[in-house]
Structures are given as structure tokens and as C-alpha cells.
Amino acid sequence: MSTDSTPHANRKITLADIAAGCNVSRATVSLVLRGSPLVNKHTRARVEEELHRQGYVYNRAAANLRRRTSSSVALVLNDLGNPFFAEFAAGVDEALGSAGYVTLLGSTGESVSREQAVLGSLLEHGPAGIILSPAEGSEAGQVRRSIGLRTPLLLFNRELEGDIDPDAPWDRLMLDNQRGARLATEHLISLGHRRIAFFGGHASSSSCQQRHAGYLEAMQAAGLAVVPSWRIESAPNRVDAAAQCGALFFEQPAPTAAVCYNDAVALGLMLGLYQRGIRPGRDFAVTGFDDIAEAALSAPPLTTLASTPRARGRQAAEMLLQRLREPQAPARRTVAPVQLVLRASSCPPPAA
Amino acid sequence: MSTDSTPHANRKITLADIAAGCNVSRATVSLVLRGSPLVNKHTRARVEEELHRQGYVYNRAAANLRRRTSSSVALVLNDLGNPFFAEFAAGVDEALGSAGYVTLLGSTGESVSREQAVLGSLLEHGPAGIILSPAEGSEAGQVRRSIGLRTPLLLFNRELEGDIDPDAPWDRLMLDNQRGARLATEHLISLGHRRIAFFGGHASSSSCQQRHAGYLEAMQAAGLAVVPSWRIESAPNRVDAAAQCGALFFEQPAPTAAVCYNDAVALGLMLGLYQRGIRPGRDFAVTGFDDIAEAALSAPPLTTLASTPRARGRQAAEMLLQRLREPQAPARRTVAPVQLVLRASSCPPPAA
DNA sequence: CTGAAAGCGCTTACAG
DNA sequence: CTGAAAGCGCTTACAG
Numbered sequence: 001m002s003t004d005s006t007p008h009a010n011r012k013i014t015l016a017d018i019a020a021g022c023n024v025s026r027a028t029v030s031l032v033l034r035g036s037p038l039v040n041k042h043t044r045a046r047v048e049e050e051l052h053r054q055g056y057v058y059n060r061a062a063a064n065l066r067r068r069t070s071s072s073v074a075l076v077l078n079d080l081g082n083p084f085f086a087e088f089a090a091g092v093d094e095a096l097g098s099a100g101y102v103t104l105l106g107s108t109g110e111s112v113s114r115e116q117a118v119l120g121s122l123l124e125h126g127p128a129g130i131i132l133s134p135a136e137g138s139e140a141g142q143v144r145r146s147i148g149l150r151t152p153l154l155l156f157n158r159e160l161e162g163d164i165d166p167d168a169p170w171d172r173l174m175l176d177n178q179r180g181a182r183l184a185t186e187h188l189i190s191l192g193h194r195r196i197a198f199f200g201g202h203a204s205s206s207s208c209q210q211r212h213a214g215y216l217e218a219m220q221a222a223g224l225a226v227v228p229s230w231r232i233e234s235a236p237n238r239v240d241a242a243a244q245c246g247a248l249f250f251e252q253p254a255p256t257a258a259v260c261y262n263d264a265v266a267l268g269l270m271l272g273l274y275q276r277g278i279r280p281g282r283d284f285a286v287t288g289f290d291d292i293a294e295a296a297l298s299a300p301p302l303t304t305l306a307s308t309p310r311a312r313g314r315q316a317a318e319m320l321l322q323r324l325r326e327p328q329a330p331a332r333r334t335v336a337p338v339q340l341v342l343r344a345s346s347c348p349p350p351a352a
Numbered sequence: 353m354s355t356d357s358t359p360h361a362n363r364k365i366t367l368a369d370i371a372a373g374c375n376v377s378r379a380t381v382s383l384v385l386r387g388s389p390l391v392n393k394h395t396r397a398r399v400e401e402e403l404h405r406q407g408y409v410y411n412r413a414a415a416n417l418r419r420r421t422s423s424s425v426a427l428v429l430n431d432l433g434n435p436f437f438a439e440f441a442a443g444v445d446e447a448l449g450s451a452g453y454v455t456l457l458g459s460t461g462e463s464v465s466r467e468q469a470v471l472g473s474l475l476e477h478g479p480a481g482i483i484l485s486p487a488e489g490s491e492a493g494q495v496r497r498s499i500g501l502r503t504p505l506l507l508f509n510r511e512l513e514g515d516i517d518p519d520a521p522w523d524r525l526m527l528d529n530q531r532g533a534r535l536a537t538e539h540l541i542s543l544g545h546r547r548i549a550f551f552g553g554h555a556s557s558s559s560c561q562q563r564h565a566g567y568l569e570a571m572q573a574a575g576l577a578v579v580p581s582w583r584i585e586s587a588p589n590r591v592d593a594a595a596q597c598g599a600l601f602f603e604q605p606a607p608t609a610a611v612c613y614n615d616a617v618a619l620g621l622m623l624g625l626y627q628r629g630i631r632p633g634r635d636f637a638v639t640g641f642d643d644i645a646e647a648a649l650s651a652p653p654l655t656t657l658a659s660t661p662r663a664r665g666r667q668a669a670e671m672l673l674q675r676l677r678e679p680q681a682p683a684r685r686t687v688a689p690v691q692l693v694l695r696a697s698s699c700p701p702p703a704a
Numbered sequence: 705c706t707g708a709a710a711g712c713g714c715t716t717a718c719a720g
Numbered sequence: 721c722t723g724a725a726a727g728c729g730c731t732t733a734c735a736g
Contacts, residue, residue: 012502014729025707030731040705055500060476061413062729065712072477075457080445081662086438093432093459097470102477105427105457107445118449124412125424125454148407150364238649267649297590297619299651310433366713377723382715392721414713417728 013056021050033058070128072102073320076118078135078158080107082264083292084309085133088156091313092131099321101128108135112142119146129320133157136205152327154320156312159206169331171323173316177207177289180305180338181214184259184287187303187340189222191348193257193285197230197248199269200241201261208236208261211289215259230255238268245272256349257285263292263304270298270345286345289338301343312336365408374402385410422480424454425672428470430487430510432459434616435644436661437485440508443665444483451673453480460487464494471498481672485509488557504679506672508664511558521683523675525668529559529641532657532690533566536611536639539655539692541574543700545609545637549582549600551621552593553613560588560613563641567611582607590620597624608701609637615644615656622650622697638697641690653695664688 106118140160201208260266266288270280281300288304295302458470492512553560612618618640633652640656647654
């Protein structure tokens with residue numbers, strides 16, 4: 001009943017220990033912890049002194065259980081190894097931390113089945129909400145079944161497949177993919193290019209479709225021919241992009257420039273060009289998408305679209321926090337602007 | 353008392369709902385959930401059917417409270433934006449997930465005060481253990497005070513300052529910094545370099561000291577002069593490294609090669625060299641450390657030391673899980689090997 | 705201003 | 721094999 005004031009090292013200090021230590025009830029200690037104005041300031045001082053003396057650590061899980069609240073948010077990413085998503089995660093964690101939430105991390109490695117497993121596991125920890133950058137091919141129905149109707153979801157970066165969900169739509173934060181690709185294409189056209197390819201990415205992914213649409217828009221507005229064989233698919237990484245490079249030159253006349261799906265693809269393409277003796281930024285123009293750190297440092301530096309992933313992370317967290325405040329508000333769809341960053345990889349076409 | 357079988361959308365389904373739904377006690381449902389062999393298989397089937405029908409989600413926090421267990425591990429990183437740590441985080445999360453733990457993420461942005469705040473906040477969620485890659489300048493005493501004696505800590509990548517803690521030492525996973533830098537230096541020497549600088553990093557950081565020691569070791573073993581002005585400090589990033597480049601050439605004869613603190617510094621140095629009209633990989637040899645993705649793709653590709661951060665992440669998680677199994681085992685200190693990766697940036701010295 | 709009591713959603717001896 | 725009861729560490733009306 002009475003609690004030793006130098007408690008056994010293997011027992012956590014609880015409210016009861018503190019209460020016993022200064023002869024008040026657990027209720028009073030709880031009020032002190034939560035900063036209630038009801039407590040006499042003399043009592044408060046005694047309790048605080050005792051809290052410090054015993055090295056009390058608040059058990060937030062117990063409090064959450066009692067109050068039926070949550071102080072965590074799940075962040076599920078398709079590719080943490082990609083610097084773009086790592087920066088995004090840093091931004092999310094920063095903003096959630098400031099708001100008193102802790103980030104439950106899950107990474108899916110671009111696998112839909114891992115995504116299901118990760119969502120299921122994280123849900124058991126009762127997050128207040130979920131921020132999801134879905135794996136390629138992830139389906140709306142599957143996700144909805146995993147998370148149920150109680151936990152708000154914010155979708156980042158990609159749409160889900162078959163995303164028809166009129167009953168319970170989710171919030172979205174997307175990049176302005178179409179406008180970005182259009183800006184890159186217009187820039188190449190203004191440099192004098194007439195034969196421009198769209199290179200890399202999976203045609204099935206929504207972000208790739210949007211970027212390709214922006215490319216088409218610019219090409220058609222300029223009255224330029226869109227040659228089907230100049231749309232070349234690849235996995236969205238360097239290695240596969242380098243391997244697909246040759247496809248650009250199967251038919252003559254070949255393109256003089258390529259709008260790439262993203263920076264990883266663009267860097268891989270530049271590598272492939274070098275291996276063929278074609279100098280990117282001199283003989284062939286290249287643009288990327290994302291502005292990852294190495295874009296500025298490649299040789300030649302890469303013209304690309306900046307999407308400031310850390311700021312996007314903060315924005316995603318803010319949107320989710322807003323949703324927690326107003327569960328009934330209509331779903332929001334935010335499209336974050338991207339900015340064209342000009343560097344040496346986007347050269348004029350070689351003189352004919 | 354009786355529970356509606358189509359429960360109100362705003363109430364979570366609990367064990368009591370399931371129990372009521374199939375006329376058993378909550379205890380029985382709990383046993384089913386935990387796979388106890390005590391339950392009659394007919395009863396089990398009925399309960400499982402009901403769990404599925406009502407869309408029950410296990411409340412792990414409540415179970416953890418009752419059982420006085422934890423199913424989370426805190427991962428606190430000094431720089432999530434750095435691809436090395438992002439990969440590490442992916443590896444940690446992967447291994448923890450397989451073991452049934454969830455990752456509580458915290459990033460400190462290389463700030464000691466944020467580290468304190470993050471540790472304090474994560475501790476309130478009762479993690480079973482902590483994996484910490486400390487911010488520069490983080491002190492052992494501070495960290496110990498933050499986390500107490502109950503929560504095991506695994507230190508990754510860097511030592512803490514003043515790390516004398518004989519009572520309660522923590523586990524460590526470090527890279528073999530000294531050997532790595534020695535290998536790089538020996539490689540440059542074998543190419544014919546005689547004037548070799550050690551470039552970048554903060555001399556106060558333990559990893560920098562270790563790498564510098566490896567450099568010294570190789571230089572001295574080869575009987576080469578170690579010129580104090582060839583040890584140049586910089587922040588461990590590209591921008592500052594590029595800015596410090598000039599310091600290599602203040603005195604003549606200047607070095608013909610530099611062992612860099614890490615890849616970010618090496619890439620920045622290469623940029624600075626270009627800006628001075630010096631071609632890295634032709635006029636000047638450079639080595640890095642980490643083998644980040646862009647090392648293979650820079651121009652010239654960067655000779656560096658591979659530390660396979662994702663595998664390190666899995667290893668860190670395994671070490672911590674092992675500690676949870678054997679709380680009383682003596683502290684472990686593991687030094688992970690690193691491997692020299694030869695690329696074009698480490699050229700022979702220009703012909704004299 | 706403070707305390708006694710109930711309860712958040714689970715688990716675990718203990719009876720039966 | 722199943723149920724009644726107690727309890728994990730908190731919070732919150734409700735008395736006093």
C-alpha cells in the first residue's frame with residue numbers, strides 16, 4: 001500500500017508513487033500534470049518537486065486509452081530510400097512533432113502486399129490519422145478495407161487505382177505534375193528543339209500519366225509532332241533508365257531532347273548517353289523532375305522541377321492535423337506547385 | 353449491456369462487442385485472439401467469424417498496458433534527409449516490422465536540443481528500446497538523463513561526448529571508420545600519390561577523428577609527410593566543402609589527392625575543383641566515404657567506401673532485439689566492415 | 705481545492 | 721473448456 005520512496009529499479013514510477021510520496025491523491029497529481037488551474041499552487045509545487053525527484057515519466061498510452069484519444073500519426077511510404085521521400089518524411093515528422101504527435105513509420109518498398117501488412121499493423125496502434133504515399137498499383141478498395149472508416153487518410157504523391165469512393169473520400173496532396181512537365185517541354189521548345197521524347201516511368205502510374213499529359217499539351221500547343229516511339233517506358237530508377245537509353249535512337253531522325261519522368265531516370269539516361277558517346281547538355285538535352293540533391297551536382301547539372309519535399313511533408317502534416325480538427329469538413333485536394341530550375345543539361349539542339 | 357450487432361459508426365469495436373455478438377465472455381475472445389490452444393475449435397470458429405463480421409481491430413496499446421509490454425522501438429536520427437540515414441531507417445523499419453515492432457520516428461536535424469526534446473517525447477510512448485544516431489555534440493550524461501536506466505539504447509554511427517558510463521553501458525554499432533580511411537589512403541599511395549590531404553568534416557566528431565586516424569596510419573606506414581595545413585575542416589555537406597576547396601592550394605607544393613570525410617564532402621570538393629579549372633579524376637584524385645547512390649553517377653564516378661546502410665539498419669534492429677531478449681547480457685560493441693569501391697575519381701598523380 | 709470511484713480495452717490467474 | 725473478477729496507468733465527473 002505505501003510506496004517506497006526509492007522504488008525498485010525494475011518498476012516504473014506511476015502516479016500512485018508520486019501521490020504516495022507527497023500525500024495527495026492520484027487525481028490531484030493528474031491535475032498537476034495536465035496543468036489544471038484547480039490545484040492550489042502550494043500543492044502543485046510539492047507535487048512537481050516529487051515528480052522530478054522520482055524521475056516520473058508520463059505514460060501517454062494509458063492516458064490515451066482512458067481519454068480515447070491518440071497522439072500518433074502513421075506515415076507509410078513507398079520508398080524511404082529515395083531522397084525525395086526521406087526529405088518528405090523529415091518534414092512530416094517535424095510538423096507532427098511540433099503539434100505533439102509522434103510519427104509511426106512504415107515503409108513498403110513499393111510492394112502492395114507489404115503496404116497491406118504495414119497498414120494493418122500500424123492501425124493496431126491506433127493512430128489518429130494516416131499519411132500514405134501508396135505503392136505502385138495500390139488499390140482504393142484494398143486500402144479502404146485495411147483502414148476502415150474511422151481513421152482519416154491523407155494521400156500523397158500518387159492516386160490509388162480505382163479511386164472511386166464517394167462515401168468517404170480522403171484528402172490529397174499532389175504535385176502539379178502536368179504543369180511541371182509542360183513547363184519543361186515548353187522550355188525545350190523555346191530552345192529550338194522540335195523532336196522531343198518523353199522518357200521513363202511506368203505508363204500505368206498516375207504521376208507518369210499526368211507528366212506525359214503536360215508534355216503532350218506543350219507539344220500540341222506548339223504544333224509539334226508526337227511520335228509514339230518517342231514515349232519510352234522504364235522503371236523509375238537510374239539503372240533501368242540507362243538500359244533503355246538505346247530505344248531513343250532506333251529510328252531516324254532521332255529526338256534531340258528528352259523530358260524525363262524524374263531525376264533518377266534523367267541521371268540514368270545521361271549515363272546511358274555517355275556510354276554511347278553522346279554528351280548530355282551538348283549533343284542532347286535532358287530534363288528531370290523532383291530536384292533531388294544530386295541534380296545540381298551531376299555533370300552536366302540537371303534542369304528539373306523543384307517540388308521541395310520537406311515543405312510538402314510539413315504541408316501534408318498540416319492538412320492531416322486540420323482534418324483531425326474538423327472531421328466532417330469536405331475532402332480537400334491540394335495541388336502543390338513545382339518550379340522549373342534551369343541548369344546546363346537543357347542545351348539548345350546541336351546545329352543542323 | 354447488450355451490444356447492437358450493427359454498432360454505431362463512431363464507436364470502436366471492442367472485445368466486449370465480439371463477446372456479446374457470439375455469447376461468450378471477453379476472456380474467451382481474448383484467448384482466441386492470442387491463439388490459445390485452450391479454446392474449443394468450434395467456439396474459436398464462431399468467434400473468428402464474429403471478429404471478421406464486425407471488423408474488429410486489436411487495440412495493442414490496451415494490451416501493452418495490461419501486460420506491461422511494449423511493441424514499439426524509437427528510432428532517432430540526426431539527419432533523415434541524408435540518403436545514408438534514410439536507407440538506414442528503411443533497414444531498421446524492415447527488421448523491426450518483421451519482429452512485430454513498430455518504429456517511432458524522430459529526427460533531430462543535427463540539433464542537440466531537439467534531440468533532448470524528441471527523446472523525451474518518444475519515451476512517453478514507452479518504447480521497448482531506442483536506436484540513436486546522435487546529433488553532433490550530443491553528450492552521454494544528457495542522453496542518460498533523458499532516457500533513464502530502464503530503456504535499452506543502441507548507439508549508431510557516432511559516439512557520444514564524454515561517454516563514460518560504466519554502470520549502464522549501451523550497445524553500439526559503428527562503422528570501421530579507421531580501416532576505411534586507411535584503405536582509401538593506401539590506395540592513393542599505391543597509385544603514386546605522395547602529397548595527400550585529409551579533407552572535410554568537423555575535427556570534433558568521433559567518426560571524423562577515426563577516419564583521420566586511418567589516414568595518418570597509412571601515411572606514416574608509407575613514410576609520407578603529414579602536412580598540418582592539408583587537414584582542412586568543413587561542415588559535412590557539399591556546399592561548405594566546395595567553399596573550402598581553395599584551402600588545399602594555399603601553399604605550394606599543393607597536394608595531388610584528398611581523402612574526404614564522406615561522399616557529400618567529396619562531391620562538393622569535386623565541384624570546387626571544377627570551378628578552379630582543376631579536373632577531378634584527371635588532375636587531382638578524390639576519395640569519399642559512404643557510397644551514397646550518387647557516388648556511382650557523379651562525373652567522374654567517386655571512389656569511396658561502401659557501408660551498406662540498409663544492411664546496417666537491419667543489423668542495428670537485430671542487435672536491439674537481442675538486447676530485449678537478454679537485458680542482462682554485457683554490452684556489445686560491433687564494428688561493421690566497410691569496403692573500398694574503386695572508381696575513376698581516384699586517378700594517378702599527373703605526370704611531374 | 706481535494707479525494708473516492710468508475711472506467712478506457714485489454715489479459716491473466718483462478719474457479720468451476 | 722469457459723467465465724467472473726481484478727488490474728495495467730491513467731482521467732474525469734461527482735461529492736464534499
